[in-house]
Amino acid sequence: MSELGIPFEEKLVPFGQGPMGNAFRSFSPSGRVPCLHDGDAVVWDSLAIVEYLAEDHPAVWPSHRVARAWARSASAEMHSGFAALRTQCGMICGIRMRLHEIGAPLKADIDRIGELWSEGLDRFGGPFLAGDTFTAVDAFFAPVAFRVQTYGLVLPGPAAAYARRLLALPSMRRWYDASLQESWREEKYEQETLRYGELTEDFRTA
Numbered sequence: 530m531s532e533l534g535i536p537f538e539e540k541l542v543p544f545g546q547g548p549m550g551n552a553f554r555s556f557s558p559s560g561r562v563p564c565l566h567d568g569d570a571v572v573w574d575s576l577a578i579v580e581y582l583a584e585d586h587p588a589v590w591p592s593h594r595v596a597r598a599w600a601r602s603a604s605a606e607m608h609s610g611f612a613a614l615r616t617q618c619g620m621i622c623g624i625r626m627r628l629h630e631i632g633a634p635l636k637a638d639i640d641r642i643g644e645l646w647s648e649g650l651d652r653f654g655g656p657f658l659a660g661d662t663f664t665a666v667d668a669f670f671a672p673v674a675f676r677v678q679t680y681g682l683v684l685p686g687p688a689a690a691y692a693r694r695l696l697a698l699p700s701m702r703r704w705y706d707a708s709l710q711e712s713w714r715e716e717k718y719e720q721e722t723l724r725y726g727e728l729t730e731d732f733r734t735a
Contacts, residue, residue, distance in 0.1 A: 531700035532663045533588055537565075544715040576608050579665045591659040599652070600659040600666035603645055607669045614638040617725045618676045619718055622708040623733035626680050626726040639682055642673060646688035655687075656694055663698070671695055675705070680726065709733050 530537050542552060542562070557564035557573045565572040565581065572581045583589035591597045613634035631639070649658035649666070658666045674695040676682060684692065695701055712734050722728075 530582065531703070532668070532698060533586065535582065535586055543711070543713045544718070575669070576604065579604070579668070583665070588662065589665050591653075591662075591664050593660070596653050596659040599649065600664055603649065603658065604666045604669040606645070607673070611638045611642070611673075614642075614673070614676065618680045618682070619722045620672050620675065621679060621718070621722060622675045622705050623711075623731065624679060624722075624728060625730040625732075626722065627729050628680055628726040639684070642670075643684040643688045646670070646691050647685055650687050650691060656691070658691070667695065671701060671704075674701070 540556075542556075544552070551560070553562055553564075554560040556566070558571065559573050561573065563573075563575055563578060565578045567581075570581070572578045579589060591600050613632075617628070617635050628635075646658060650656075653660045655661070657663050658670065674692040677684065677689075677692045678696060683689075696705070709732055
């Protein structure tokens, strides 16, 4: 929504405000985020949010049918997969980590991301995954670009360059800068992150 200029108001609720499920259940039926409120409509899943937005904003998905099908498939794969990456490389933007090891499941996830990104860039000409404009598939992989930066994940040349392009987008810079200003910590996730690697740098506010 930020990258495509779709107006919205963001309301931030920290994980630490009470038990996670109960804190988010006040505005999200599933107790999870993100959750979109649009008048009487409440849409509480990222893939459902994207499809809801696409009904009024066609630029959310690629205009070409084949590119759109590929983008939807790749988005769905990200939405439901990459369990090892999610577990071992938590989404903490403002730190840098050196992983203790990259086992087979995590390596398979990293290899698949490199393969998928390289395929999209080659097939549709870039600089984004499904063509020359930012679409929903790029939004779905935006958190992976932050993980590449945080954990120093190694990708093939075209995929690594794509991650750098995502991180340089104005909307991504705003997201990153905002993350550095968050003063709260969720100890559970901080400790989980340290299980898998060594903290080398922390750029977050104290």
